[in-house]
Structures are given as structure tokens and as C-alpha cells.
Amino acid sequence: MATTKTRNSQRTPCEQCPLRKLEHFRNFTPEELEFVSNFKTGELAVDAGATILVEGSHSAHLFTVLSGWGFRYKMLDDGRRQILNYMMPGDLIGLQGSLMGEMQHSIEALSPVTLCVFERDKLGGIFRNHADLAYDLTWIAAREERILDENLLSIGRRSALERAAYLLAFLYQRAKALQLFDGQRVSIPITQQHVADTLGLSIVHTNKTLKKLGERKMIRWADKGCDILDDKGLMQLAGWDGYKEKKRPFI
Amino acid sequence: MATTKTRNSQRTPCEQCPLRKLEHFRNFTPEELEFVSNFKTGELAVDAGATILVEGSHSAHLFTVLSGWGFRYKMLDDGRRQILNYMMPGDLIGLQGSLMGEMQHSIEALSPVTLCVFERDKLGGIFRNHADLAYDLTWIAAREERILDENLLSIGRRSALERAAYLLAFLYQRAKALQLFDGQRVSIPITQQHVADTLGLSIVHTNKTLKKLGERKMIRWADKGCDILDDKGLMQLAGWDGYKEKKRPFI
DNA sequence: CGATCCGTTGACCTGCGTCAACATATGTGG
DNA sequence: CCACATATGTTGACGCAGGTCAACGGATCG
Numbered sequence: 001m002a003t004t005k006t007r008n009s010q011r012t013p014c015e016q017c018p019l020r021k022l023e024h025f026r027n028f029t030p031e032e033l034e035f036v037s038n039f040k041t042g043e044l045a046v047d048a049g050a051t052i053l054v055e056g057s058h059s060a061h062l063f064t065v066l067s068g069w070g071f072r073y074k075m076l077d078d079g080r081r082q083i084l085n086y087m088m089p090g091d092l093i094g095l096q097g098s099l100m101g102e103m104q105h106s107i108e109a110l111s112p113v114t115l116c117v118f119e120r121d122k123l124g125g126i127f128r129n130h131a132d133l134a135y136d137l138t139w140i141a142a143r144e145e146r147i148l149d150e151n152l153l154s155i156g157r158r159s160a161l162e163r164a165a166y167l168l169a170f171l172y173q174r175a176k177a178l179q180l181f182d183g184q185r186v187s188i189p190i191t192q193q194h195v196a197d198t199l200g201l202s203i204v205h206t207n208k209t210l211k212k213l214g215e216r217k218m219i220r221w222a223d224k225g226c227d228i229l230d231d232k233g234l235m236q237l238a239g240w241d242g243y244k245e246k247k248r249p250f251i
Numbered sequence: 252m253a254t255t256k257t258r259n260s261q262r263t264p265c266e267q268c269p270l271r272k273l274e275h276f277r278n279f280t281p282e283e284l285e286f287v288s289n290f291k292t293g294e295l296a297v298d299a300g301a302t303i304l305v306e307g308s309h310s311a312h313l314f315t316v317l318s319g320w321g322f323r324y325k326m327l328d329d330g331r332r333q334i335l336n337y338m339m340p341g342d343l344i345g346l347q348g349s350l351m352g353e354m355q356h357s358i359e360a361l362s363p364v365t366l367c368v369f370e371r372d373k374l375g376g377i378f379r380n381h382a383d384l385a386y387d388l389t390w391i392a393a394r395e396e397r398i399l400d401e402n403l404l405s406i407g408r409r410s411a412l413e414r415a416a417y418l419l420a421f422l423y424q425r426a427k428a429l430q431l432f433d434g435q436r437v438s439i440p441i442t443q444q445h446v447a448d449t450l451g452l453s454i455v456h457t458n459k460t461l462k463k464l465g466e467r468k469m470i471r472w473a474d475k476g477c478d479i480l481d482d483k484g485l486m487q488l489a490g491w492d493g494y495k496e497k498k499r500p501f502i
Numbered sequence: 503c504g505a506t507c508c509g510t511t512g513a514c515c516t517g518c519g520t521c522a523a524c525a526t527a528t529g530t531g532g
Numbered sequence: 533c534c535a536c537a538t539a540t541g542t543t544g545a546c547g548c549a550g551g552t553c554a555a556c557g558g559a560t561c562g
Contacts, residue, residue, distance in 0.1 A: 156451030200407030
């Protein structure tokens with residue numbers, strides 16, 4: 001498995017950050033932009049399959065995803081794995097570890113990923129000098145909490161078919177907001193093993209469940225990825241309304 | 252079901268807050284104490300079974316639990332319920348709703364509960380004038396996230412017996428840190444229905460699972476509550492190490 | 503060209519759900 | 533004071549959603 005990490009000097013100046021052009025994110029004031037630009041110490045390119053952060057470690061950095069997909073997960077001693085959430089452009093990772101010391105989960109890249117690198121030690125400066133950004137940080141943590149709440153509801157109380165529908169609708173909504181189109185459709189770069197480990201199901205049953213969604217023309221499983229054909233149908237099946245976020249902050 | 256809420260003028264001055272005497276919480280500087288004292292606008296007493304916050308509402312307040320137990324949950328349209336986490340003294344509730352607008356979960360009291368009331372509109376003042384408290388807010392949100400991560404792992408990948416063991420060990424650890432002893436043992440004021448809705452199981456299976464833990468002398472189910480007899484055994488069974496929090500902030 | 507990863511399918515098994523009945527406590531209105 | 537209702541816990545019989553095992557096909561890659 002590829003695990004190369006490449007450290008570069010800063011390549012994309014924050015002023016030209018491609019994410020800021022998206023409707024989805026809130027605008028920054030020039031001062032904020034300058035501060036963040038200063039906060040950013042570099043960029044990191046990571047191969048698909050590489051581990052970005054490991055449970056049990058104490059990282060000196062936190063990151064914002066600039067491009068690519070990843071996921072957060074925890075494991076039990078005997079190898080059972082639970083995927084907690086997915087990371088997409090604009091997502092901040094490692095905040096939990098930065099605030100509380102040791103990482104309690106791992107993060108892995110699903111595709112090639114580019115990361116903006118921040119120093120954990122400079123986090124305090126945000127709270128001391130940039131109330132708005134500090135507020136954003138808390139907002140970002142609350143957003144993650146909200147997503148986990150919905151995931152818990154899903155795994156605890158939805159059937160396999162409903163769970164799968166929820167997951168795919170959820171990923172679709174996020175990808176769409178970021179305009180991650182692949183031609184006309186939104187394509188999600190995960191394997192059925194990832195779906196299984198997210199939903200708390202076995203691979204075999206996951207396969208059969210996804211096939212049912214395929215028969216209903218809601219999705220199409222392409223090689224190593226999934227196309228969403230009918231997001232409304234998925235949402236209805238799961239009994240999920242979607243998030244109504246207008247603009248989102250990001251660091 | 253009782254749903255009385257009683258609003259009082261401030262009774263417990265923050266300077267004499269009983270929670271601050273606990274080893275478990277970090278100390279405040281006098282300035283912080285004064286600010287929080289000012290931030291607090293009153294107290295609320297709530298009966299067991301009362302709903303404190305409702306999914307879909309926009310609350311103008313957030314609260315810190317001063318005494319008593321409660322829980323956070325979400326429901327599906329057809330009535331299926333998932334308990335997300337439990338609230339105990341020192342826990343901040345309603346932050347998610349305050350930051351993001353609409354509440355996406357409900358909160359209910361398990362026992363009579365006393366709450367410190369804060370105005371949502373004054374939250375901004377914390378970020379603008381009290382960097383340390385703002386940091387604490389983010390820390391508190393990250394802590395909730397960490398707990399949800401572990402819950403997800405539990406529901407997604409642990410067996411019924413392991414899940415139950417984890418839940419009870421988890422509640423025990425928290426209760427113990429707050430010195431919520433009932434004589435010698437820690438007693439947890441929940442019904443088996445709550446356990447079922449937390450673990451994503453049916454009541455019948457929950458009953459049989461708890462019975463097994465009882466046969467192993469790890470717990471004893473008293474009327475409407477649970478005594479923990481062997482927390483180490485529960486943790487080992489669940490494959491859970493516990494949280495190693497030393498001191499915790501609270502607002 | 504074997505090795506590895508990923509998806510697919512069928513046969514069979516089991517952990518947990520559902521249904522149903524019953525026990526005990528507590529409360530409530532008459 | 534009784535009659536009844538509701539909340540909680542307990543237990544057994546039975547069914548099914550989802551797990552496990554096993555085999556196979558296609559794609560990709562050193």
C-alpha cells in the first residue's frame with residue numbers, strides 16, 4: 001500500500017484558495033485571510049491509501065483538506081473497524097487531537113489528497129486574536145457532532161437498506177455542495193468494504209444491499225466507486241431531510 | 252408525564268458552585284468566574300421525564316447541568332428512537348443549537364434536574380473577550396465528538412454484550428468522576444428501555460443481555476436503575492480503556 | 503502469469519427482533 | 533377501599549435480517 005507523503009513549501013496562497021470561490025463557504029475579511037495565510041505553514045500531498053493521522057499519536061499539526069477524499073475511523077483490538085465520517089475539501093482534521101492531546105481515531109486517504117498544514121501550537125493565537133475564527137472553530141466542531149448524531153441514529157435504528165441510502169445521500173449532498181462532479185454525475189471513490197465499515201454491516205450483506213439500491217436505479221456501482229442517480233429517492237428511503245446549511249465557515 | 256419547569260432567579264452564585272469544588276474540573280481565574288457569573292441569567296428546575304429542548308426548535312438559551320441526569324436523542328418519523336449521549340452535572344447542553352440555529356436533537360431529564368441558564372445572544376461575548384473560555388467551548392465540543400466516536404464504534408462493531416458493558420462502564424466512569432455515589436455503589440437512574448435505545452437493540456434482547464452481565468456479577472439491576480459492581484470487568488469485556496481526562500473545563 | 507484486490511452469488515447459520523404472556527409496583531379515580 | 537390502568541421488568545417460542553463460509557470472475561499490477 002502506498003504511503004508516500006510529500007512535504008512542499010506553500011504552493012497555493014490562501015488568497016487564491018480554490019475553495020474560497022465556492023458558494024458553499026463564507027467569505028473572509030482581508031485580516032482573517034492574512035492571519036490564516038500566516039497560520040498555514042505548508043502543504044502536504046498524500047497518496048491514496050496513506051494514513052494521515054494515527055490513533056494513539058500526538059500530532060504537532062492539524063490540517064485542512066484542500067483536495068481529495070479521506071475517512072476517519074476507529075478499530076477494536078481484534079481488527080473490527082468502524083468508519084466515523086468522511087473528509088472532503090474544506091474539512092478540518094486533527095482538531096480533536098490538537099485540543100485534547102492524543103489522537104483517538106485514525107485518518108486515511110481514499111484518493112490522492114492535498115492538505116494545508118497548520119501548527120498545533122499556533123491554535124491559541126486564533127482564540128486570543130481572532131474571535132470570529134475561534135467561533136468558526138467551535139462551529140466546525142459542532143458540525144462534526146451533528147453529523148455523528150445522524151450517523152448514530154442511522155446505525156442504531158435504521159435497517160440495512162435505509163442505512164445505505166442515508167450514507168450515499170449524505171455523501172452525495174456534501175460532494176454536490178463542493179461541486180465535485182465527474183461529468184454529470186457525482187461519483188464517490190469508496191469500496192464496498194468502506195460502506196460496510198461505515199454502516200456496521202458485513203461486506204456480503206452490504207453487497208446485497210447495494211444491489212437492491214442499484215435495482216431501484218438509485219445508484220450505480222462503478223469500478224471502485226459509486227455514482228448517485230437518484231438522491232431524492234435515497235433521502236426518502238432513509239427518511240432523511242438533508243442538512244440545510246447555507247454558508248459554512250472553514251479555516 | 253410530568254413536564255413542570257420552574258424558573259427561578261439565580262440561587263447558586265457561581266462563586267459557590269458545588270461543581271467547582273470537584274477535583275474533576277479545572278479552576279477558574281477570578282475574572283473568568285466573574286464573567287460566567289454574569290453570563291448566567293438564572294436557574295431552571297425540571298422534573299424527571301420533562302423535555303428540556305426539542306428537535307426542530309430554536310432555543311434562545313443554553314444550559315449547564317447543575318444537578319441530575321438527562322439524555323440527548325433523535326427520533327425517526329415512525330417513532331424509532333436513538334439515544335446519543337447522557338448529560339450529567341457540568342455538561343453544557345444546547346451549544347449545537349445555539350451555534351447552528353435549529354436544534355437537531357431533543358433532550359430529556361432522567362431525574363429531577365437543575366440547570367444554569369445562559370443567553371444564546373451572549374455567546375459572542377465569550378469569543379470576543381475571553382479567549383480561555385472560548386477555547387474551553389471548543390474543547391467541550393471536541394469532547395462530545397470523542398464520546399460520539401466511541402459510541403459509534405460500539406454500536407457499529409461491538410456485540411450486544413460488549414455494547415452493554417461499554418455503556419455501563421462509560422456511565423460509571425463519568426458518574427464516579429463527579430462523585431455521584433449512592434452509599435458505596437454508583438447507581439445509574441435509567442430504565443432498560445433507555446439502554447435499548449442507546450445500544451440500538453430491542454428491549455427484550457437488552458433485558459437478556461443485562462441479565463448475563465448480572466449473572467457475571469458485574470452489575471445489579473435495582474428498581475429503575477443500575478448498580479455497577481465490577482467496572483474493571485465491564486471495561487475488559489468491552490475492550491475499552493476508559494478516558495484519561497485529568498481536569499476538564501466547564502462553563 | 504501468478505498475486506492481489508474488488509465485487510458477486512449461493513448455502514447455511516445465528517444473534518437479535520417480534521410476539522405474547524405474565525409479575526410487580528405505583529398511581530388514580532370512584 | 534377497590535377497580536383499573538400504566539410503567540417496568542421477565543421469560544419462552546418462533547422468525548428473520550444479517551453474519552459466515554466458500555467459491556468464482558474480472559481487473560490491475562509487478
